[in-house]
Amino acid sequence: MARCRCRGKLLCMCLLPCMMTGHLVIYILVSIFVTLSYTPPKIPQRYVAPGASDPGPWSPLPLQPFWNLQLERALWNRLQHALDRRHNPILNANATSSDANATQRDCRAGLPPDGPADLPEQVRAFVGSMHRRRYPLIINQPNVCGPDGALTPGSPALLIAVKSQVGNFENRQAIRETWGRRGRVTGPMGRGVWEVRTVFLLGRQDAGNGPHPDLGRLLELENRQHADILQWDFRDTFFNLTLKELLFWGWFEEHCPTATFVFKGDDDVLVRTNRLLEYLQHRLDEHLLWRGLQNNSDASFDLFVGEVINNARPNREPNTKYYIPESFYSGVYPPYAGGGGVAYSGSLLMRLKEVSELVQMFPIDDVYLGMCLNRLGVAPSHHPGFFTFDLPRYKRTKPCSYRSVLLVHKRTPKQMLLLWRALLGLPGRC
Numbered sequence: 001m002a003r004c005r006c007r008g009k010l011l012c013m014c015l016l017p018c019m020m021t022g023h024l025v026i027y028i029l030v031s032i033f034v035t036l037s038y039t040p041p042k043i044p045q046r047y048v049a050p051g052a053s054d055p056g057p058w059s060p061l062p063l064q065p066f067w068n069l070q071l072e073r074a075l076w077n078r079l080q081h082a083l084d085r086r087h088n089p090i091l092n093a094n095a096t097s098s099d100a101n102a103t104q105r106d107c108r109a110g111l112p113p114d115g116p117a118d119l120p121e122q123v124r125a126f127v128g129s130m131h132r133r134r135y136p137l138i139i140n141q142p143n144v145c146g147p148d149g150a151l152t153p154g155s156p157a158l159l160i161a162v163k164s165q166v167g168n169f170e171n172r173q174a175i176r177e178t179w180g181r182r183g184r185v186t187g188p189m190g191r192g193v194w195e196v197r198t199v200f201l202l203g204r205q206d207a208g209n210g211p212h213p214d215l216g217r218l219l220e221l222e223n224r225q226h227a228d229i230l231q232w233d234f235r236d237t238f239f240n241l242t243l244k245e246l247l248f249w250g251w252f253e254e255h256c257p258t259a260t261f262v263f264k265g266d267d268d269v270l271v272r273t274n275r276l277l278e279y280l281q282h283r284l285d286e287h288l289l290w291r292g293l294q295n296n297s298d299a300s301f302d303l304f305v306g307e308v309i310n311n312a313r314p315n316r317e318p319n320t321k322y323y324i325p326e327s328f329y330s331g332v333y334p335p336y337a338g339g340g341g342v343a344y345s346g347s348l349l350m351r352l353k354e355v356s357e358l359v360q361m362f363p364i365d366d367v368y369l370g371m372c373l374n375r376l377g378v379a380p381s382h383h384p385g386f387f388t389f390d391l392p393r394y395k396r397t398k399p400c401s402y403r404s405v406l407l408v409h410k411r412t413p414k415q416m417l418l419l420w421r422a423l424l425g426l427p428g429r430c
């Protein structure tokens, strides 16, 4: 035993120095090799930028401009590019937003009025009128938010604006009887009391623009009863929803600028108004607190909340509702919130309206909102209570699944009434 241990020690003492010497030799050899093979880079006599030609003794000329003159071929991108150039403070110091018309004219020179003939029909209808942003009001409600929208004790905390269509009488009535009832709303468990007003946003649907039964008299009657209809003189189609939004912003600025929050959504959603208000008020309180701590009384309250969709691409499937051909728009969509329903602050609405002058109209309204937000540098915030694609099927019939829901899409008028009644009895049972 003792001999064996002794031999191990001897082996160790002999081997270790050998290995170390070996490593040292390898290191020295590699160092010598690297030093020998190194040649210093050749420094040219004159500096020639990469990508530039070398014209000999004269100063080098760049082969290409460093900015991108390679215009996108898609129509919307081209129009937006022209608008950007017009508003570029360096290129165009004196341009004003009222020149948007001129941009359209410059850029469209040589194009048929509704764009290249290979675009699908509804896109062509959009292109044909996308330069026009003003349409007269047929039915107005100037006093919904108090006389002339003045800041009075009764001016609303929330203005609900519902995108509807002339024929959807039943949806509007269901909304009036449930989540869109005008008046006071009390928060859950009596926390907070808010004033709420509702308007319905309509375009025109009558024989004047395609075959349609004339419902004008019925609408008149409805409006006399409820005084909550806003109707503009444009064709009410899916691709005109962005126009509806812009017209609503214009109306808001004039007639309801004191509303703190705005909810904008479809007429087939159900909103838990008091929960939504409680959440919005919470965000406002947070903002005011933060503003106080920062001692920054100018910080505007930029709240935009909904079901946020990131990294969406245009739908390239012809014959679908959302089809956007490659020749009309190229690129991805900015983050945006699903159009079933979104809530934002009144102050953000004003800023969105301003920046919308710098963004070409886009046929899909929720994406357009995303583009404007992007321009403002405001990120839409996601709230998991917005179910614009509905709850999982097996949860829909259980009232308790709606405990944390703020908005759910889509519900028929009858379902809306039933669900609303079920939700009123909710707090005790869940």
Ligand SMILES: *[C@@H]1O[C@H](CO)[C@@H](O)[C@H](O)[C@H]1NC(C)=O
Residues within 6 Å of the ligand: 092, 093, 094
């Ligand atoms: C901008 O306006 C100023 C004064 O209004 C004028 O002197 C100047 O020439 C204008 N610049 C351009 C590029 O039109």
Ligand SMILES: *[C@@H]1O[C@H](CO)[C@@H](O)[C@H](O)[C@H]1NC(C)=O
Residues within 6 Å of the ligand: 098, 101
């Ligand atoms: C824009 O052009 C249309 C007709 O092309 C005209 O009716 C409208 O007044 C113009 N708007 C502005 C602001 O120049």
Ligand SMILES: *[C@@H]1O[C@H](CO)[C@@H](O)[C@H](O)[C@H]1NC(C)=O
Residues within 6 Å of the ligand: 122, 125, 126, 128, 129, 233, 234, 235, 236, 237, 239, 240
């Ligand atoms: C939008 O409304 C205008 C005015 O009525 C109409 O000319 C245009 O064709 C409509 N756009 C679409 C896409 O329907």
Ligand SMILES: *[C@@H]1O[C@H](CO)[C@@H](O)[C@H](O)[C@H]1NC(C)=O
Residues within 6 Å of the ligand: 295
């Ligand atoms: C807040 O700002 C005001 C004026 O800008 C200044 O007078 C005041 O001292 C500031 N307060 C704090 C706590 O920084």
